Amino acid sequence: MTGRERTSPVASERRIVVLGATGSIGTQTLDVVERYPQLGRVHGLAVGGSRPQLVAEQVARHRPDHLAVAQEQDIDAVERAVAEALPDGPRPRIDGGAAAVEALAGSLGPEDAVVNGITGSVGLRPTLAALASGARLALANKESLIVGGELVTRAAAPGQLLPVDSEHTAIAQALAGVRPDQVGRLVVTASGGPFRGRTRDQLREVDPAQALAHPTWAMGRVITTNSATLVNKALEVIEACWLFDMPEDRVDVVVHPQSIVHSMVTLVDGSTIAQASPPDMRHAIGWALAHPEKLPGLAAALDFRAPQQWTFEPVDEDTFGAIRLARAAHRQGQGAMAAYNAANEEAVAAFLDGRLPFLDILEVIRAAVEDPERPRVGVEQGVVGVLEVEERARTAAREDIARRTGAREAR
Template identity: 75%
Template structure:
């Protein structure tokens, strides 16, 4: 590789699925970057301590103040035992945002935080001039125009198998040559089931994804197809296209990660085994390629790839997101915030599986729903999101769904 020596990396969400795989990539390819700092929620202090010993970051941020003492004590003990220096440890969401904005134009921030709390760190990273490897899709879903207007050309690189695939397929393609994008979906664990069959789905069943290993929220979102709905909106902002030019197709094998159809009728697809290290390594090392990063497809054995339409009557999450995106005014912030509340309620036993998208619809259609104008900026979006969370909780406890 060339041109990456001396590059620093800030990793937000270091103990999650993307974060741990990113550090695996960094271990195998230390020439990609040097870990400057990491941010964690704090629920897995032993893993944080292992990461500190393995990569020796200068800064560690714990976003949850209630967990900071346990993380700090675990790190200190591990460092003393290993004879290593203890990194600077900071606490709170503001410290996460500060860490995200601490680097410069030659460096990389990988935002792997889950949820809309990733928006402010995303904006801080863009303001710093650093490359933003973005796994936090909610940044674009909730604050799409804020992010795209703050980003320099090429500054945001997606860390998502679908959007990384599209970006690779678009290499050398002019924007006016794009007819539409095709985002693939595995279909989740409930592909082919009716709404009646979904009525009794349990949290344990929702977490049994057939292809990918992900965290609780993203796995549940994949089961409801909310995750695919968010990816449609993310693609609209990432590639500057309206939602009616972003199609979704079910591809159970998860080999073709997405496609681009051009105005001449040809379609370009990116295919690889389902392994997030492809997307992570692509974003961290771009424009370089990391040799032997992950397994390649084996075309010496017989295999079949199938594609089928999404059953949007049974899984209504995508249609709801399309309508919210067309409406604007912070509707996608409402959609996302309500979904986050709904997933928590589903795991608490306070909401059924079908109740997740029913709640999203109810909050979006609420007669008192406020709007956020573009001039309102981050504060306006956060206010709309806070309203959505309060309203969602009220509807959950009222048992109206």
């Protein structure tokens, strides 16, 4: 989290824009805002068009002024669904395309808030637009920091950027009142995903249904697959580096299967501060929107009267090498993490489509990061340069996936 926290009060006149409104974070955000009207009113929603009925339900329930549909070809279906849900109006203004999402993200002011729940690096431009507007940014789109970390942190005013992630929200809360020179290490916890304890040989034949069966969290398909590979935890390590201005060798990962302790901070005096709560993303969403206030009854608390056991164990980085590779890419810089993320998105899509074996996801990422022809980019090239690296990595990853598919079919 950049700088010191702002203390602007939560006020009902505040406008809220939710990007990725039909996804897991988006739907839970709307639930929180509905339950706590003092957070503000829903001003705009950015949505995918594949679920027009859900969009129409959200519009009818929350009555936003603006609606941005990510894919222009989906506008007609969304407009019809909204018209059926609100036959007598008034209806929101509806625009389509990536530019419309970016414009909506940047349409507010310093007293307002944007929740970026978009999945993937497509969320980077809306993140920068929201920061440029001066609005509070509750950021669930970790790819913004993975792909454009320095661009994002430079654009953020002190306290403007607040993470919507159980791990980083936990760290931020643990750091409250702690000076930077008092911090020894950050400890990010991982559930271990559905394949904790398995060997590489046992992972060779796993399928998407198995990868999507997360033991503790209900999430979207991409992030759940990322949890199975531990790519999600690798991205969270790098996200923590940017959010808390911490070198990667001072950000540890520990497997905690119960998903109760969401992360910890070890101080230079040897003490450790941990944040614990049941696994419920409404904690993180409500924290980011209400900060520095607390929302009474936001989600269930732990019942320490009941017997329970919390366990911690090291990550098997020989079987799950995503974290080690991300650390190396972050140290390398020059767009290596942008290549990492782009290749992962392509590889996950291929795995979920049945075109790529599970273990090959990391190999596709590794090839993109280590590609000798990968363009090198610095912050001076801006968002255009970063996205050019991404596009090159996507192309290389698609070619790599096609080669691997062809080689398997030829056997």
